[in-house]
Amino acid sequence: MKGKQLLVSCVYAAFVLSLSQSCSSKNSQEATSEANAGQEEAQAKTTVTLEKKWETPADLKAPESVLFDKDNNILYTSNINDPEAGVDGNGSVGRISLDGKIEKVEWVIGGMDSPKGLGLSNGKLYVADLKKIVVIDVKGGKVERTIEVKDAGMLNDITVDEQGGVYISDSDKKRVYKLNNNQAEVWLEKDHFQKPNGLLAHSNKFYMVDMNAGIFYEVDKNTKELRTIAEGLVGGDGIVPYENDFIISNWNGEINYVTADGKVEKLLDTKADKVNAADIEYLADQKLLIVPTFFANKVVAYTVK
Numbered sequence: 001m002k003g004k005q006l007l008v009s010c011v012y013a014a015f016v017l018s019l020s021q022s023c024s025s026k027n028s029q030e031a032t033s034e035a036n037a038g039q040e041e042a043q044a045k046t047t048v049t050l051e052k053k054w055e056t057p058a059d060l061k062a063p064e065s066v067l068f069d070k071d072n073n074i075l076y077t078s079n080i081n082d083p084e085a086g087v088d089g090n091g092s093v094g095r096i097s098l099d100g101k102i103e104k105v106e107w108v109i110g111g112m113d114s115p116k117g118l119g120l121s122n123g124k125l126y127v128a129d130l131k132k133i134v135v136i137d138v139k140g141g142k143v144e145r146t147i148e149v150k151d152a153g154m155l156n157d158i159t160v161d162e163q164g165g166v167y168i169s170d171s172d173k174k175r176v177y178k179l180n181n182n183q184a185e186v187w188l189e190k191d192h193f194q195k196p197n198g199l200l201a202h203s204n205k206f207y208m209v210d211m212n213a214g215i216f217y218e219v220d221k222n223t224k225e226l227r228t229i230a231e232g233l234v235g236g237d238g239i240v241p242y243e244n245d246f247i248i249s250n251w252n253g254e255i256n257y258v259t260a261d262g263k264v265e266k267l268l269d270t271k272a273d274k275v276n277a278a279d280i281e282y283l284a285d286q287k288l289l290i291v292p293t294f295f296a297n298k299v300v301a302y303t304v305k
């Protein structure tokens, strides 16, 4: 019993100090090999890891969303600029290069208050802006149209499906709209929703995370039936596909890996540093995860390994 206790304490010491100086050489060897085995086991459990690749200077203005424009090889970010203010006219969209340089903080400014989710459809950039959707002509870099959403609460995320259909979540009114001829029509609405936020249209399927309930759903595009994929994702914001699984941010400052069968694994936690993780983007061919950090005013990119 005593020997076993000694071994256990050596294992612990070896784990913490890498090489325990306090154990005898034989016990130390045993302890180290057991500790290595333990580390290998821990590594095997961590199926996905994030390695920071770059971060922009903190010159952005409460960035909420990042979106990759493949045609122009550029990232767009929405600058809320003073999240408490709401309707203040100072929101904008910025441009960031793929190596993390801010090309322009305020590429398009004017006509936006508190811009959040971004979506690209047919050369137009759609921006969810509180109670309206702002449509930017990408080529000209100008606001082309504003779509007022009757009875809107707080528009949050945008996703675009394979047919170019544009969907917008309304976190306060607990619904999702779809644009039809530049009019927002209610597409999904459930009494039990608490705060719909992140949306993802992918592979002809549709996903939504309810950030207050912490539930990640698959939504049947035809019947609007819900299937719960995972729970425990309170704060859920952006959803991106990762291989056959998903990566979902928690606005408070976490990145979670969520498997298609509902297992949740935390990959990153920056809450203690007061660095948020809002509406993320993922570039599959570069394995690059891009995180807008809201109150930390920068965008950070990680290689997913």
Ligand SMILES: [Ca+2]
Binding pocket: 080, 081, 082, 083, 085, 086, 088, 089, 090, 091, 113, 114, 115
């Ligand atoms: Ca603002």
Ligand SMILES: [Ca+2]
Binding pocket: 116, 117, 156, 157, 197, 198, 237, 238, 278, 279
């Ligand atoms: Ca969002």
